[in-house]
Amino acid sequence: xxxxxxxxxxxxxxxxxxxxxxxxxxxxxxxxxxxxxxxxxxxxxxxxxxxxxxxxxxxxxxxxxxxxxxxxxxxxxxxxxxxxxxxxxxxxxxxxxxxxxxxxxxxxxxxxx
Amino acid sequence: xxxxxxxxxxxxxxxxxxxxxxxxxxxxxxxxxxxxxxxxxxxxxxxxxxxxxxxxxxxxxxxxxxxxxxxxxxxxxxxxxxxxxxxxxxxxxxxxxxxxxxxxxxxxxxxxx
Numbered sequence: 001x002x003x004x005x006x007x008x009x010x011x012x013x014x015x016x017x018x019x020x021x022x023x024x025x026x027x028x029x030x031x032x033x034x035x036x037x038x039x040x041x042x043x044x045x046x047x048x049x050x051x052x053x054x055x056x057x058x059x060x061x062x063x064x065x066x067x068x069x070x071x072x073x074x075x076x077x078x079x080x081x082x083x084x085x086x087x088x089x090x091x092x093x094x095x096x097x098x099x100x101x102x103x104x105x106x107x108x109x110x111x112x113x
Numbered sequence: 114x115x116x117x118x119x120x121x122x123x124x125x126x127x128x129x130x131x132x133x134x135x136x137x138x139x140x141x142x143x144x145x146x147x148x149x150x151x152x153x154x155x156x157x158x159x160x161x162x163x164x165x166x167x168x169x170x171x172x173x174x175x176x177x178x179x180x181x182x183x184x185x186x187x188x189x190x191x192x193x194x195x196x197x198x199x200x201x202x203x204x205x206x207x208x209x210x211x212x213x214x215x216x217x218x219x220x221x222x223x224x225x226x
Contacts, residue, residue: 035216042202042216042218043202043204043216045215058213088154090156092157092214098144098145098208098212099206102147102214103159104157104159107155109154
C-alpha cells in the first residue's frame, strides 16, 4: 500500500474562503503531482514538483498555488474558493526516475457553496 | 499533444467472465504505461506498470499488454469477480519534457454475482 496521505478527505466550504489541501508522502519521492478530476472525466494535471523549491504548472489552468518546502509535503492552496473549484483533488508521487510507478493518495473531495 | 482513449466507457458482465479493457494513445514516445483501479470516491490504486520496452506484465488474474508502435494497450481480467467492480484507468508517461502522466477517462466495470 502506498504511503501517501491527503487531508481532509471531504471539505465543504463557503465562497471566498481560503483553503489548503494537504498531501504528504513517506516514501522519499522527489516528484509530486496534483491532479483535478471531475465526475466521469479524466484526471488533469494542475501542478507538479521535481523536488524541494521546484514547482511547475500543469496542463490544466488552475487558480490554485502550491509550495514544496520539504520533500515529503506538497500542499495546494486556493486563496479564494469559488463554486467552480468544486471537484476531486488527487495528489501523487513517484521516484525521480521516469520509469517508475506513480502512487496516489485517497483524494480530497472539495465542495464550494 | 498526447491523447489517451479508453474503450468501452462502461462494461457490465456476469461473474466468472474473462474480459478485456482497451487503451489507445496518440503519441508512441512514452516511457511507460500504467493501469490503475479507482473505487467510487477514492484515489487510484496502481495495478500494473509496463515499461516501453516490455510487451506484457502479469499480476494474479490481471495481464496487461503493450504495443507501443501501434499505440495500444489491453488489460485482461480473468475469471472476473464482483470485487473487481471499479473504474479502470490507463495512463502514459511521455518521454519528453517533464514526463508527466496523461490519463484516459476510464472504463467503468460492473461485475454482477
